[in-house]
Amino acid sequence: MLTMAMLALAGCGDDDKSDGKKDDKKVEAGAPGAASNAPAAAQLKGTLNVFAAASLTESFTALGKQFEAAHPGVTVKFNYAGSSALAGSINQGAPADVFASADEKNMKLVVDAKNADGTPTAFAKNTLRIAVAPGNPKNVKSLADLKQGGLKVALCAPQVPCGAAAKTAIDAAGVKITPATLEQDVKAAMTKLTLGEVDAALVYRTDVKAAGAKVVGVDFPESAQAVNTYPIVPLAKAPNEDAAKAFVAFVLAEPGRTALTTAGFQAP
Structure with a gap:
């Protein structure tokens, strides 16, 4: 009995260490294995607010529905507008989880203001x-x-x-x-x-x-x-951090590539 109890306690210790590592791990958008590092579907819930360039309306709306289907606990809401207006709103404190810009210039405004969580990743080009x-x-x-x-x-x-x-x-x-x-x-x-x-x-x-x-x-x-490169990034003050990272990984993975190609975007 004593041996079994000690084994059980050792197992709990391993689980705690594993959980600690998971909590500390950051998902780097676009990095190999980014999708697998994203939180599991069962863990994601709540509203995900995505600020996206107006030209992404059709492709991201389709991706939002796919993401909701893959993560039933999440509701995706989009704010589509000019990237300059979106960057300004984010830097003024608007509650947003993800920013997808139609150019690198406006993304840089968000990065320079330290409102990006990590390095933005290019996911499409447009002409x-x-x-x-x-x-x-x-x-x-x-x-x-x-x-x-x-x-x-x-x-x-x-x-x-x-x-x-x-x-x-x-x-x-x-x-x-x-x-x-x-x-x-x-x-x-x-x-x-x-x-x-x-x-x-x-x-x-x-x-x-x-x-x-x-x-x-x-x-x-x-x-x-005059080719525009589109970058995406989870935001530093994202109210729904886990869902933000998972959505970015989703855009960078096969679902995103397919939706963007179908809409006429070029690969980055």
Whole structure:
């Protein structure tokens, strides 16, 4: 009996040590085995608040549903907006668990403010296309065509990743475009086009794909000089730390790659 009791106590000691190691272990997004280091499905619960670039709306909404199915105790809520607005909200103390930016510049603002938990990991790339109405009634074939008189063009504001990319591409083309409107995120720019308020919009190719038959996409060579890299990171003050790390691992693993490729994103 004494021997059995001592063995039982020794087993408990091993469990305590194992638990201690697990609690201390940090998940490094994108690192080998990151998904396996994430908390088990049965342990995850509560609301997960993900701040994500507007261009990720379709792919991340699909991933959110998959993540909820894999972790029944978790409810995923998304805040989609321009990355500059999201970074500003996070740095002002908004309760968020994960940040997925459409560029590295706005992610750096969060990192520099010490609001990122670990090093952000690139998970996708995106390029620009000119979106026009079905049938391309204005016969837009290049960036130079966007400067023609009477043509109304929607661009993203300069501080927004799609706006910064647009400026890079336009400068590379050596043209001057006077936009009819400057929008705070890429979805707003696309909406101006689908509502008929503008004749063209400079948006991501993923947004053209998501719009389906509502628009036509026009490729232009300067887009190769304005490629945006998307990084993701769990946040340092995440209210739901375990779920945040598990979601980042989920995006970086096969479910994320499939959803992003389907939406038209390129591998990082």
